[in-house]
Amino acid sequence: MAAARPQVYIYSNDDSKPTSQISLPAVFKTPIRSDLVNFVHTNMAKNHRQPYAVSKKAGHQTSAESWGTGRAVARIPRVRGGGTHRSGQGAFGNMCRGGRMFAPTKTWRRWHRKINIKQRRFAVASALAASSLPALVMAHGHRIEKIPEVPLVVSNGIENIDKTKQAVKLLEQLNAAADVERSKASRKVRAGKGKMRNRRHVQRKGPLVIYNEDNGIRKAFRNIPGVDTCSVERLNLLQLAPGGHLGRFCIWSEAAFQKLDDVFGTTKKKSQQKKDFMLPRSKLFTDIQRIINSDEVQKVIRPKRRKPKRAAIKKNPLKNPFVMHKLNPFSTVTKRAALKKHGLAK
């Protein structure tokens, strides 16, 4: 099953009707390793951090000295001199007002992370594979209910679009506008201090348009909310799996789609672009249905159990006459006799 490579339709960029077909590149059959993608993403995301630190001198710009013992005050260093509120106040310590913090942050903190190249490449391949599964893309939140096919490949004309108007029209024709709408509608002011730190708004991610050659496509799609563009030769995990979660909705240009086999290679053929890289093969045979329905398994499984045996709810026989009768058939006779005796039954 994993070896089978179905045909994918290419949609015209004029009227979004299926034109030709193309075989699915091998990347989309890579095992989906969400754990790996998450790992690579968390580390990659650290790489565009800017260092922050407290001032080196903070809290030390006094000549405070401890008064020592015998003066009925704590032994914390105190500011010298007089004539101001500041004199005699504690200084230097992290517990003091105006003192330096505990373990002042330094710029030479290790901000960036190295990730093995193989892991990086595997992660991107995995993310691409995930983007070809409608279930995962929907789970990621994209509104792809009406798009014609996943993965969505559009003919090369898309790369020549240079007007945003045309770009929007194309997205509407492909029924991808719903995802763009979602992104637009979700724009909100960020919760937290980020809003005053130049990260004012947050919004969902929309489609990722992947092209081979930029003949205007980048500028055309640039201003559409939520839409990102990416060259197929420089696929970015941070865009393919935003937040470390698989399943970004990708729109491919035909040329980009064709190029994937070159860029990533197959499980048997090395990649042209990435040195010494072949697509990873899965360790397990993942087609569960095939395993279950195989002769070897079907021969030895037992027939389906008719009805599972469940514990009966215990009812109190002293109160419930039917249960009592079930346990002791004679009880009805005794009860009846007793009732008769008291004239309550015939």
Next chain:
Amino acid sequence: MWWRHAHHVLPVSHMRRRPANMEAETAATGAGKPGKRLPTVPESVLKKRKTLQRIREARATATATAKKVRPFLTCRGYLLSSIKLRVSTFQVQKQKRKDIFKRAEKYVKEYRKNERDEIRLRREAKRYGNFYVPDEPKLAFIIRIRGINGVSPKVRKILQLLRLRQIHNGQFVRLNKATINMLRIVEPYIAFGYPNLKTVRELVYKRGFGKVSHQRVALTDNAIIEKALGRHGIICVEDLIHEIFTVGPHFKEANNFLWPFKLSSPRGGFRKKLNHFVEGGDYGNREEHLNQLVKRMI
């Protein structure tokens, strides 16, 4: 990638929709023959039908043979649980019910007879100026009154042996020299006495659970009792009650089958747990008064 086939939205080509082994087939057969019709039912479905057919046939023959076999009756009158005849035909069940009915009837008569005998003997003795010495009680019901903490080792061990591991756990116990001495040691921790028939019945019916393969199973059906104790001739709840109340020959097995009774705290409370019943408290032997306590705890 089964989901690939499940979720595809229109218009997906036919080639996409077909399951895996079909693709293998087409590759083999369809490749060189463009005009050949492809089979419409997938191989996997055909195989499944075959196996189901086989299972149904096997089941049919099994029931047919089972119906022919007659159950055989032992001296005790019933199927030994060790005989693996899973024959629960209607006739056998019916016979069982009749038997249970008769036994229950017999016991009712027996209890009444014993009661009246006691009374008769007392009266006779009085009449002739003799003394009637009734039997010493054979059966006691113990309830653990005190909790887990701060228990001395000897007492702890005995309570364990009596299966009273939790507060308000109750247990039937045969009274003999051995057990009486045990009870004496743990006296401050238990309230015990001599249960009457009503108490025994109510305990078994309402709070009766059996020990079935190390599990506490509710006594919702006579079959449970029969399976566990059938070999001793106890096949229904009434048999069990009779065995316990009259401390029959298989009292040990019957009592052991019963999981320790988990009783509620007494409605209306205790008088004073720390004193003996005789001193105005609660622990120790309270003989007939136990029945009232159990009534409040059941």
